[in-house]
Amino acid sequence: MQxxxxxVVFFHYELKNDQNEVVDTTEGEEPIPYIHGKxxxxxxxxxxxxxxxxxxxxxxxxxxxxxxxxxxxxxxxDVDRALFAGMADLAxxxxxxxxxxHGQPEVVTVAEIGDEVVTVDANHPFAGQVLTFAIExxxxxxxxxxxxxxxxx
Numbered sequence: 001m002q003x004x005x006x007x008v009v010f011f012h013y014e015l016k017n018d019q020n021e022v023v024d025t026t027e028g029e030e031p032i033p034y035i036h037g038k039x040x041x042x043x044x045x046x047x048x049x050x051x052x053x054x055x056x057x058x059x060x061x062x063x064x065x066x067x068x069x070x071x072x073x074x075x076x077x078d079v080d081r082a083l084f085a086g087m088a089d090l091a092x093x094x095x096x097x098x099x100x101x102h103g104q105p106e107v108v109t110v111a112e113i114g115d116e117v118v119t120v121d122a123n124h125p126f127a128g129q130v131l132t133f134a135i136e137x138x139x140x141x142x143x144x145x146x147x148x149x150x151x152x153x
Contacts, residue, residue: 012138049135052137064129075122
């Protein structure tokens with residue numbers, strides 16, 4: 001069976017950033033499942049999966065516009081340093097969860113630490129980067145009605 005809308009695809013991947021560094025992999029783990037056409041993986045990867053079948057191995061480069069988006073300077077915020085008083089290990093690059101302006105939790109990365117404020121970045125860590133995926137599709141099957149309604153797992 002080929003990958004098409006409403007098919008369940010299981011795959012392994014190795015992800016490299018635009019400096020050609022491996023930043024994530026499923027090596028030694030179970031393959032990742034998703035339902036094709038339901039926007040459960042980045043757009044560029046989902047587009048590249050279409051038409052492939054179990055056993056296929058391929059590489060795909062995903063530009064930021066079809067990955068995690070461009071880096072948005074409007075997602076940099078200065079936060080009162082006092083809010084981080086309980087974090088003894090606060091450092092540039094630290095990730096933490098904060099509440100955004102809509103009252104929802106959001107993971108941010110510490111970009112800069114000053115005496116009065118801490119600048120945090122709410123962009124995805126891979127925003128603005130070309131991502132290269134090495135893919136191995138392990139299985140493809142039709143999704144069940146339950147999976148289509150509720151997702152996998």
